[in-house]
Amino acid sequence: MxxxxxxxxxxxxxxxxxxxxxxRAKDKQLIDISLHNIRDWATDKHQTAxxxxxxxxxGMVLKAGPLASCIExxxxxxxxxxxxxxxxxxxxxxxxxxxxxxxxxxxxxVCGRYEGIDERIRSLYAEDDISLGDFVLSxxxxxxxxxxxxxxxxxxxxLGSNESAETDSFGDGLLEYPHYTRPPEFKGLSxxxxxxxxxxxxxxxxxxxxxxxxxxxxxxxxxxxxxxxREDRKMLTEIEQEDDCVM
Numbered sequence: 001m002x003x004x005x006x007x008x009x010x011x012x013x014x015x016x017x018x019x020x021x022x023x024r025a026k027d028k029q030l031i032d033i034s035l036h037n038i039r040d041w042a043t044d045k046h047q048t049a050x051x052x053x054x055x056x057x058x059g060m061v062l063k064a065g066p067l068a069s070c071i072e073x074x075x076x077x078x079x080x081x082x083x084x085x086x087x088x089x090x091x092x093x094x095x096x097x098x099x100x101x102x103x104x105x106x107x108x109x110v111c112g113r114y115e116g117i118d119e120r121i122r123s124l125y126a127e128d129d130i131s132l133g134d135f136v137l138s139x140x141x142x143x144x145x146x147x148x149x150x151x152x153x154x155x156x157x158x159l160g161s162n163e164s165a166e167t168d169s170f171g172d173g174l175l176e177y178p179h180y181t182r183p184p185e186f187k188g189l190s191x192x193x194x195x196x197x198x199x200x201x202x203x204x205x206x207x208x209x210x211x212x213x214x215x216x217x218x219x220x221x222x223x224x225x226x227x228x229x230r231e232d233r234k235m236l237t238e239i240e241q242e243d244d245c246v247m
Contacts, residue, residue, distance in 0.1 A: 001155060002081060002106035003033045004074045005144050006067070008049060008113050010035035012141045022149060025158040033148065034074075038062070041069040050114055059115035067110070067117065071125050074108050081106030083127045084147070085117070086140030090129030093143075097130070098150040109147060111140030173226035175219055177210040209235045 005013065016022065017033055025031045039047040043065070050060040071083060082104045091097060101107060110117070110126075122129075132143045152158050180191040194206035212235050215222050228236070 001031050001102075001104070001151070002078050003031060003148050003151075004036060004078060004081065004106070004108045005033065005111065005148075006036045006038055006070050006074065006109065007111040007139075007141055007144070008038050008062075009111075009139065009141060010037050013145065016145050017148070021158060022152055025152050025155065028157060030155050030157055031148075031152055036070055036074060038066050038070050041066040041073070053115060057115070061115050062113060062117045062121075064118040064120050067121050068124070071108065071110065071121075075125075078106045078108065081108045083108045083110065083125050085110045085122060085126045085129045086112050086131070086143035086147075087116075087122075087129045088131050088134075088136075090131040092131050092133060093146060093150065095150075098147075099154060101128075101147065102151045102154040107147070107151070109140075109144045111144050113139040173222060174211045175214045175222070177207040177214065205231075205235075208232070209239065212236055213239045 007013075013033075013035055017026075022031075022033075026033065039049045042049050042063075049063055049066045051063050053059070053061045075081070075083070082101070084101070084107050086109065110121075130143065130147060132146055137143065180195060184191045184196065192206060194202050197203065208231070212223075212232060216236065216239060223236075226232075
């Protein structure tokens with residue numbers, strides 16, 4: 001899968017994209033990441049890519065000309081790629097949206113900066129807008145990193161096991177169950193007996209129940225969007241009774 005990232009600060013990506021899962025996916029040629037400095041498409045000697053906003057006000061706005069030329073140049077090389085803008089007004093990035101994006105042949109991610117991007121660029125080129133949430137970042141680079149990371153994890157072969165992506169939090173609409181590793185006891189706290197039993201069915205049930213418990217406690221809103229089995233509903237009843245006993 002091709003990722004083309006358009007930014008005024010491409011150097012910000014050198015660390016995150018040279019480590020861990022992203023690096024391994026690149027080494028396996030599962031993904032290709034190209035960074036494009038928007039200033040390279042400016043036509044003046046100072047490589048000016050931003051200007052003061054019409055109507056006055058604080059801050060600067062990314063100019064239409066250089067950004068349009070950059071997008072068009074990249075789009076010519078990857079015509080099937082989807083142009084995605086990082087923007088506070090975009091769809092909030094979720095697991096389901098990451099799955100949707102992972103089915104694209106490629107993504108051209110435009111990183112916003114300063115007060116924003118000339119609105120005409122959005123009107124002409126934007127095919128999607130993605131936001132990380134209702135908070136302010138200095139630019140869209142961090143959002144672009146999150147998009148690349150969340151999408152790459154879903155590409156077959158990117159993780160050590162495809163099961164890892166399937167069982168991650170949100171993979172089945174629930175938060176993930178707790179994890180433990182050696183030693184079996186640490187500072188007076190023990191690993192749950194079910195995980196030490198070697199009984200695969202007992203382990204499966206424990207993990208499912210704890211996933212439901214965590215979701216019910218921390219993100220109860222998610223339960224309304226999940227298709228619950230009869231076993232799930234029974235577990236939720238047990239969890240409610242257990243919690244009532246604790247109270």
